[in-house]
Every structure is written in C-alpha cells, then in structure tokens.
Amino acid sequence: MRTDGRQYDETRAVTITPHYIKHAEGSVLIEVGDTKVICTASIEERVPPFMKGQGRGWITAEYSMLPRATQVRNQREAAKGKIGGRTMEIQRLIGRALRSVVNLEALGERTITLDCDVIQADGGTRTTSITGAFVALCMAVNKLIQGGKLSKSPITDYLASVSVGVVKNQVCLDLNYEEDSQAKVDMNVVMTGLGKFVEVQGTGEESPFTREELNDLLAAAEIGIQAMIGKQKDTLGPLTAVVGAGANAANAKK
C-alpha cells in the first residue's frame, strides 16, 4: 500500500471545476489530489508571424507556478528575467500534446493559448496541466462554434496525461510529491481517447530501467489516462467539442 492509502494503480481524487475564470473563453480549476492548476484558453484571431497566410491555426501553451505553490518558496521567473529550462520543457510538451488532437486546418487562422498556472503543487503538475488544458480547449472551441466562427470542431480525440514511476521497486500510478522524490524511474505519458500514445517521456537518471519495467509503466499509465478522460467527459457533458474517430470510439466505450 502507498503512504496515502492508494492502490498502486489508483489515481488520486480528480475534480474539474469549469468556468473558473470569467474573462477566458475556456477555463477550469483542475485538482488531482493536492495539485491544483488553473487552466485558461484564450482565443486570438491571428496566428504567429511564421504561420501567416497558410490557412492553419495554432495551439500553444504557457506554464507557471505561483511562488508559494511549493513547500519552499520559489523565485518568480519574471524576477529572474528569464524562463527556466524546466518551464520551457513543460510548456513545449503541453502545446505539442494538445496540437496532436487538433486539426489545425479546420481551426482556421486563429491561435488558442492555454495558460496553465499551478496554484498548489503536489506532484504531477505537468500531466495535470495537460488534462485540464484539454477541457479548457474544448470549452473555447464550443464558444467558437456557438459564435458561428466554426461550423464543426477541429478536435479529433480526447487527450489526457498521467505520471507513472517506479517507487521502492513498485510501479505506481499518479505519483504525489513524496513518491516522486523517491522514484528511481519517472515517466510522463500522454494518450488519446483511442488509446494511442502522443508522448512517452521516461527517465531513469537514478537507475536505468528494463524493457519489462517500461511495459508495466505504460500499462499503469493507460489505466490512469482513461480515468482522467472519464472525468473530462463528465465535465464537458453532452456538448463536447470532440469529433471524429476518437470521439466515436470514446462514446462507444461509454
């Protein structure tokens, strides 16, 4: 058993509160255990300079933590005058993951920016950000459809993410901060509703891992991701913005 009483393949409690920030086109407060992230989706009717005139849209993400989201206060990146490597890595990951389930041509020449701001951190902030940002993105797309700017959704499948790891020689799902600090192997996985991989990022800095461990980690991740997608569907309700094969398959599984 784990220190917080969970089974090895059990996620923490997940709560997704939609419409959390009134100004944003889409927004949620997502809580996975004690990790809390505000995710907002902001629509702009233009694309970055390098994409102009191609008839395609863009999805991008930014990630940050409040200084006291963590046990020890962190200096703000604005105060340091630059964004750190960890933050860059995470925001590149979030953007890339979300783009994998969006048909950018169908989105049209507009940008949706997903801001993921961690207000309390207890492990899994990047995976929680992806899971929450997907819901905010769907809400923003619904707004475009309701406003007549899009006739159908460019989102092709559900998308969620969890962390898995090897803690005390045991494969565990959805690590909290305490477990994460002790993990010998740490892996973040992003999958679609159809069960395909979008990102697999495993690292064994403390201890290289075998092919068997990799297999077990991926199996645990799949369980967690499907649970996350269930919560996303509950939040989005019947007015979901997900279409195509992914949505069909997901609906069939319901």
Add this chain to the structure above:
Amino acid sequence: MRTDGRQYDETRAVTITPHYIKHAEGSVLIEVGDTKVICTASIEERVPPFMKGQGRGWITAEYSMLPRATQVRNQREAAKGKIGGRTMEIQRLIGRALRSVVNLEALGERTITLDCDVIQADGGTRTTSITGAFVALCMAVNKLIQGGKLSKSPITDYLASVSVGVVKNQVCLDLNYEEDSQAKVDMNVVMTGLGKFVEVQGTGEESPFTREELNDLLAAAEIGIQAMIGKQKDTLGPLTAVVGAGANAANAKK
C-alpha cells in the same frame, strides 16, 4: 445609482477564505466583487544582504496577474524578461504599506514575503492585495508565535486599502473595472485600524481635482477601509496577531 446597483459609498461583496494554499505559512483567497487575489505569506529565517546583522526583520511583497485575469490576455512578464513599471509600483506600495504596521525590530532577523497573485481582475487589484496580504501576514505571525519563535506579535495595527474615484462627477467608493475606466480622478488609500493614513495616492491625469474633491474622496475611503478591516477581524477571529494601540482601539470600537 451605480451600474451594479451599489450606493456611492458602498463596497462590493468581500469574502476572505483563509488557509487557501497548504504550503504557505499564511494564505487567503480574497474576493472583492469579481476581483480575486491569492495572497500568501512565506517566512524565511534570514534578511536581505543590505539588512544583515542589524537585528531587524523585513517585510516585502510581490504582485502579479495571471495572463488571463483580464478581459484581454496579457503577456507574462517572465516571457517579456522583465517586470513592468506598473507591477513594480504596485509591489513597492504593498510592501511599504505592510511595513508601516510592523515593528521590524520585534520581528527579528527574518523576512516575510507576501505574494499577491491576481487570478481574476475587475478593478482594485492593488488595494485588494493589500487587504488580503495583511490577513496572510497575521496568519504567518501567529504561526511564529505558536512555534515559539516570537513571544508576542510585532504587528501594531490593522491595515486595509480601498480605491476611490470621481466617476461622472460623483465620488465613488471601491471602483470596479468599468467605473475605473471612466474615472477622471483615481485614488488609492491605505489606512490603519486607528484611522491614520499610510498611503494616499491620488492622480488626476484626466482632470486635475480640487481640495473639496480630495476631502470627499478621503471620507469615502475611510468608510470603505473600516468595512474591510471588519472583514479581516471576522477572518482572523480571536487569535488575531495585532497588538498595541491599534488593536486596542479597534477592539474598543467592536
């Protein structure tokens, strides 16, 4: 009557939720109308280099807005690589205001940093930050007392802040964003429980103002600040960290 139905000398609804962030020594979510700010107090057992060895403590503040706290998304200051003038002005104001009611010698050689992060903005974010940060500061001081690190509180009086302004030739208390955009005169006032001024910052860029208008603005501010202090007392309860003349007078008024 005002657009949101308030009297001219009426504040918006105020809610202060304590213990909002589990890691911080003090924290609140303060809501004044639709303006929402997370205020955390973080204690460090050291002072900035320029204060070392003087036997005095330090209180400092940082302020930021989430990118989508506002109607139109703002670029992050971390992404710009520097903190803007408005942010600097506000965080200097918050720190200065809080220091005015703290006996830094009695605090001892430690620093308390107040982080004020606006998650939703609808006017008055700097004044709301001051009012909320004061509560977080008291909570952190209580923790120092409970932990035996301080025998009595170094906080000498209550402290709160409101904005006032001249909107359509009418002196108004606690402006929301819509009113703030139309105001010809804009003033932020910080006062203590004893009714003394800590900061008076009035600006008539759109239209210089007379001594009479100034008097009316200050009178409205005093009403609002005493209301804010009432909410602070409700939140802090009997275990308040405020001592000395300010606390005594405030208690007498109860």
Add this chain to the structure above:
Amino acid sequence: MRTDGRQYDETRAVTITPHYIKHAEGSVLIEVGDTKVICTASIEERVPPFMKGQGRGWITAEYSMLPRATQVRNQREAAKGKIGGRTMEIQRLIGRALRSVVNLEALGERTITLDCDVIQADGGTRTTSITGAFVALCMAVNKLIQGGKLSKSPITDYLASVSVGVVKNQVCLDLNYEEDSQAKVDMNVVMTGLGKFVEVQGTGEESPFTREELNDLLAAAEIGIQAMIGKQKDTLGPLTAVVGAGANAANAKK
C-alpha cells in the same frame, strides 16, 4: 529653524537656465538648492504604435541619475540591464503629470519626450524634474508654433511640483536630502497654476499620519508650487506657451 537656515515653509534657491543643450527642441538646467537636473524636450513626428491613427499626440518622460549624482556611487541601470522600480515609478509620474495639462488632440500626432537627467542629487529630484520638464515642454511647443506646425499651444495650465514632509514633528517644505532621510512622512505634490491637484502621493511608512497633518502638508505644498510657477514664468517670459483658463488665471494673479 532648519539645518540650512530656512523657514519651514521656504523653498531652497531655484535657478532655471534655459537653452542648456543645443540639440534639443527645449532644454533647461534646473537647480533647486544642490539638486541639479538637465531636462530636455525632444519632438518626434509620430506616436507610439498603440496610439496610431487616433489624431492625438503623446507626452512621455524618462528619468535617470548619473552614477555619482549621489553621495555613494550607484551602479548604472544600463549596466544592470534593467530599469529599477524607483526609476519606473518616477518616470511614470512625470509623464502622467505633464499630460494632465496638455490637450493631446490639440498637440496632433506627435510625441514629446521629456528626459530628466539628475546630475547632482540633494533631495526632491522627482519634483524638480517635473518643474523643469514643464519649462522644456513649453520651449518645445513654442518651437512648434514658431515653425508653423501648431497654430496655438495645447498647454492648458502651468504645472509644478514640490516635496513636503514631516521632519522632527514639523511640517517642512522642499526637503533636502538630509531632511528627507529623517522624515516620518514624505509627500510629493503636483499642482496646476489654477491651484488644482494633479498628483498627491503621501507615504507614512515610518509613521502613519493624521488628517490634520495631511492638511498642513498640502497647504505647505501649495506655497512651494506657486513659488516654482513664478520661477517658470520668469524663465519663459512673455512668449509663454501656456494658454486657456490656467494661463489666464495665472496672468491675473501676476
């Protein structure tokens, strides 16, 4: 009596040397006691991007101190790679104050930048900068009129500034550096020729202040500001660029 022999409501000696820098459209060296500031006004026939096409002009200001303007050498902000909070606060104040007496529509789509460079500092550098910059601004406007680019002046009133404070329990006008270091309350006031307030910025970080003290401080400030405006008139002479109610009233007072 004060350490330099002045009355409590007496300013230091004021000298304004016009045409101090040959390249600038307007320029002065202003000396208030030992505080010396070079103020230049530079005209550009364009406005910042956010104002384009609105038919309005813009007035902005920058402020800096030479490294050895102060008793101890300060590091240059260019060497630090960023502008500090104090500098930002001051240059925002100067720009805002000057704009309050300029009809931006009447100025037309052009920008006047006021550069205030403190070459020697002895208290009151921001208020001295405002008083000097107003004269440089008038000189630049006169140049526009003489060059046929403007038919009449967009400046609606005189504008000057002084600091006041409570030093050793005594309200004092125009603090020098030594007094400023000892002041419990510190206030900068900007007023127009008609006697209206443009900015009131009072701070009692060391000791909150009462309404009575505030009243006395404002009264002292008014005396000082009218003295400063007298010096401005002497410098500008009959060819003043100030028009409208402010100028009329000021002339009537002569």
Add this chain to the structure above:
Amino acid sequence: MRTDGRQYDETRAVTITPHYIKHAEGSVLIEVGDTKVICTASIEERVPPFMKGQGRGWITAEYSMLPRATQVRNQREAAKGKIGGRTMEIQRLIGRALRSVVNLEALGERTITLDCDVIQADGGTRTTSITGAFVALCMAVNKLIQGGKLSKSPITDYLASVSVGVVKNQVCLDLNYEEDSQAKVDMNVVMTGLGKFVEVQGTGEESPFTREELNDLLAAAEIGIQAMIGKQKDTLGPLTAVVGAGANAANAKK
C-alpha cells in the same frame, strides 16, 4: 530503401576523432553522417553551490549550434540574450543521461562539464552529442586517474543514443534531416551497454502512435545504440574508463 541508400535498421557512417581540442581534458569530433559535433569535457575542482559539502561530484552539459550549422543561418542565442527552449531541453537531456552512468560519490567534489557544439547539422544532433560526450567524459576521467586524483573510474556503464522514427509508415533508425522533417513519430532513446533504458522520449505530434509501433521503434534503437557503443570502444581502446557491471557485460559481449 531510404533516400541515402541505407537499410531501415542501419545507422549512418560514424567517425570519432579523439583529442580534437588541445586544451580540454577530454575531447572528440564525432561525425554521424553529415552531423558533426565537437564534444569537450572540462574538469573543475568544485561543485555548484547547491551541492557543496555533500562529498558528491556533478556532471553537466551545454549544447549549442554554430549559426551556419543549418541550411538557413540561425541567430546566435548570445545575440538574442537568452537560451531557447529547444537548447535547454537538449542540454538537460545530455546532462541527465550522462549522470545515469556515473557514480557521483565516487567522482568526488568536482564538476565535469560536457560542451557539445554542433558545427554541421543533418539530423540527430542531440543523440550524436550524447554518444560523443560519453567518450569525452571517459577521456577526462582517465586523465583524473592518470593524475592520481581518482584511484578508479566512477563510470558504471557505456552509454549511447540514437534517434528512431516512423517515416512513410516505416520504422527507421538514425534519421537524417530530410527523414526527420517527414517523420510522423520521432523518438530519441538513450541506453546503457547492459541494454537498459536511460531515456525514452517519443513524440507523435503529427500522428499518435500505437503500442506496436513503440515496440518496433525501441527494437531499432537498441540495434543502433549497440553499434554506437562499438565505435566508442574502438575509440577509447583498452584504457577505457568504464568499470563495474556495465563494463564487464560489455567486455563479455566483445
């Protein structure tokens, strides 16, 4: 067959030139096809501040490309004033990978910095950097042993890296730039001499991938990595700095 005539599971030609930079404690020019990277190892007899006094050493890496390493000239990061997200991600990856095969306690309180400078890029620059940096690291460790500063090597296994991907629905090993631009799935794998995974970073931004594809990609990567380790052994010769289980197993395979 591939555009350059290779088999799907064939790497490009690999050349490792040791002692390429005379000042460095370890250095190579590694060429994998037309990708050319100078890797140097620099020893400093101190550790970063956050590690002081723990009796452990540190391995870190930096990565850069010459401006004209690429088809179109890239602006220097020094000229931009900041390091981009891609560079940060890569240098964090290289450092993490190398640390996984070094016993930091056995290294002692010293830092070895691996600089990987790409002088010509044709795909796989990050994996080539890891493979080359490992050799430079071994050379530097040998120097420490020869100089009497270490009695035995802290390196516990061989380490190399390759990229794999799905190009035109075919799993390919060691993608060149042209293939990389067309790949639907892109994966970088780092493995040890014993065949354990250190990093698995797969991304299907263009097209999510199945578990079967993942398995095939990992199998191809293993072939490539063992080929790279063979080249490393040829370069290092009998005086290899690799010890322990990894070295033993590797030697047994010879």
Add this chain to the structure above:
Amino acid sequence: MRTDGRQYDETRAVTITPHYIKHAEGSVLIEVGDTKVICTASIEERVPPFMKGQGRGWITAEYSMLPRATQVRNQREAAKGKIGGRTMEIQRLIGRALRSVVNLEALGERTITLDCDVIQADGGTRTTSITGAFVALCMAVNKLIQGGKLSKSPITDYLASVSVGVVKNQVCLDLNYEEDSQAKVDMNVVMTGLGKFVEVQGTGEESPFTREELNDLLAAAEIGIQAMIGKQKDTLGPLTAVVGAGANAANAKK
C-alpha cells in the same frame, strides 16, 4: 580653412571646470568646442573579485551619453536592457588608457571608477572623456593623499587624447561632428606627457590609408595632445598628482 574657421592643426576651445559635482572625490566638466562631458572619479576601498588579495588597485571607466546629447534623440541603453558595442569599446578604451599611467601597486587595494557622461556631443566624445577623466583622477588621488591614505601619487605621467582624421584629403586635428561625418580616415590617439603612445586606433573603413597619411595624422595628434595637457596643468595647478619621469619631463618643458 575649416568650416568653423580653425587651422588644420588647431584644436577647438577647451575649458575644464573642476569640482563640478559635489559628491565625487574628483570631478570636472570638460568642454572641447560644443562637446561637453561630466567626468567624475569615485573611490571605493575594494577591488573587483578577480583582483582580491594581490595588493594592487584598479582603475575602470564607464561612458554614456544623455539621450539628447545628439542631434537626434538616442534610446537609453538602460531602456534597451543592454550596453551597445560602441559604448563598451569606448569605456574599455578609457579604462585601459588611464591604467597605463597609474602604478597599480602604488595605488593599493582600491578602485577608482571614472564616469564619463556626455551631456552634449559634437565629435570627439571619447577623446574628450579621456582628457577630462585624467583630471578627475588626479583630483581623487590628491584627496587620498590629503586624507593620509596614500603618501605619494601613483600617477606616473600626464595623459590626454585627441581625434585626427583625413577630411577632404586634408589631415585635420580635433574633428567636430560635421567633419567626423565626412572623414575618410578617422584616428584616436592617446599619448603621455613624455610623448609616448598609449593607444593608436586608426580606421579607414571608407578608404584605406597610406603610411604617409598615418605619419601626418600622428604628427597632428601630438600637437593636439600637448595642448590638452597644457589645459590639464592649468586646471590642476601646483598641487598636481603626477609624479616621476612624466611629471619631471613635463615640468621641464614648462
């Protein structure tokens, strides 16, 4: 004849006003024609980290122009967030030149910083800065001697600088801005009182120059530099801080 009526080998009028800034240990306003520079010398009783414990002092310089020192307003380097290449080149030159006539061992472990701030520019700002900074440096050294911190001066010779150039095929001494813009060859020369070269920086970007032209330029520079040194002696008076061979020779020439 030149546009301002000077002979080809004639400098502009030179004025050096000592004690220009009251806080600095040494200061002058130097005017060479319409070029005006404030030079201050600031003493700190410490050396930069890289020189600690060597028993030697350090001389360094910084250079800047007020934004409106020039015909067209320049953006401040503090606003740009970095110091430009031209500024760096100039401040390195000033520091290097001054160090050539100071015995750093004799100075002791202290730093003298020369700040050269151009308040009005009309050609030759770097050479004027060197000539003025030398006087400020001597004043600061005199203060150290008077304060008993040094028993004798570490300055070994006089030092001054002028620009020379080829304008309309004519070698000219001390170019003003108009001449400088037309010069095909531009050279800055720094010499000692003894007539030795400290810096020779000639550039013929517009038109490479011959050995004969170089000889003529150096001859003109020598005339100008001796004139500048004459002005320095007049300013410093009998209490000069220059000692040793340079001073002796210079005195002999008087």
Add this chain to the structure above:
Amino acid sequence: MRTDGRQYDETRAVTITPHYIKHAEGSVLIEVGDTKVICTASIEERVPPFMKGQGRGWITAEYSMLPRATQVRNQREAAKGKIGGRTMEIQRLIGRALRSVVNLEALGERTITLDCDVIQADGGTRTTSITGAFVALCMAVNKLIQGGKLSKSPITDYLASVSVGVVKNQVCLDLNYEEDSQAKVDMNVVMTGLGKFVEVQGTGEESPFTREELNDLLAAAEIGIQAMIGKQKDTLGPLTAVVGAGANAANAKK
C-alpha cells in the same frame, strides 16, 4: 629566437581548408599555428532595416569562441545573457575591415554575414578571423556570380590581418598566446593587397611606446600580412573574386 623556434618576423604555419561547412555559401577552417577558426559566409537577400531602399548591400560579422577553445573553460555568452565587450569590439572590427574592400553599391541590396567561431585559441584569434573571413566572403561572392545574381565581383582588393607586439623588448610578428601574455605592446593591423592600412590598433597599457617602436611594428605587420594574402590566393585559386586595382596589383606582384 622565440620559444617556438620562429624568427622574429616569421608567422606560424597557416592552413586554409575551404568548403568546410556544407550548408554555407562560403566557408573555411583557418589554422594559424594552434589557433583554429571556422569562418562561414551566409548570404541573405535583404539588408538591415536602416539600409532599406538605398540600393546598397551590407557586410557584417559575428565572432565567438567555443567555451573550451581556451586553457580555462569560459562561460558561454548565451548563458550570461549578453555579449561581452571584447566580443563586440572584435566583431565590429571584422565587419568594418571587410567592408573596406567591398563596393557595397556593386553588391546590391543583400547582406553577407561572416561568422567566425574560434574552436581552438592560441593567440591572434581576431586577426585570424579576418584573414579567414575574407576567403569565405570571396567564396560566397563567387557563388553569387555563378548563380547569375552578380555580373562581376564587388570586392576591390585582398585583405588580411596579423598581430604584432613587443615581447621582451623585441618586435615580434604573429604572437602566440604565451607571447601575447608577456607583450608590453600589442598591435593588430589590417592591410589590403595594395599595402594600404585599413585598421591600426595599437595599445601600450603595460608600457607606452615610442614612434620608433611603432614604425618597427608596422613593418613587421606588413611582412606577415603579405604572407597571409599569399595563402588566401593559393586557396582561392584562379577563380578569385577580387577585382580592380587591388587584384591587378596583387597579380602583378605574383
């Protein structure tokens, strides 16, 4: 005799390897003794904003050292977030020198950027960069001619550079790092094939120098520069891009 056995007026061995980087329009690896620099020329069909529409081209240069090009590892300028003074000085020098032998009107509205990256440093990196960059520039110009974008070359003469200095009271040509560290006088000279001076930068920070020493230094530099130009001709072969008086004279000398 010198420590490496050379005569006082003898350069080190020079090797120029053309076509070193496949993507660049021109590129060489130039080795002068143990100093090794990669020089690439990149053509862009546009000019910087300040030159647009003038019908003239632009030549610019950037310079950098790999961190371990030197005996002790240097921090990267990208990591520091800014380019240092020495680097700026050098890249300004390289650009200026090359422009002196290019007819910018004849080049047309395009930019050629010369990147000089020092991979191993042993004295004379800036002069070696100039000599190598000239060859890369010629190669790029030949490409423009071969591609029909230019009908004839805009390069008007050969150009090369060497360092000279006074070491142990002896004028020496082409100093290596050890000599450079001991030099009392240090001079970099850039000359054309016709023997005219483009840059003369001599500095005697350690010891001012006489007119006689200056003459001897220039004579040694001329010998070295003609040797460098000989190597450039050997590399460029008959298809040289140099035209006009410079080329003619140079050919005549052959």
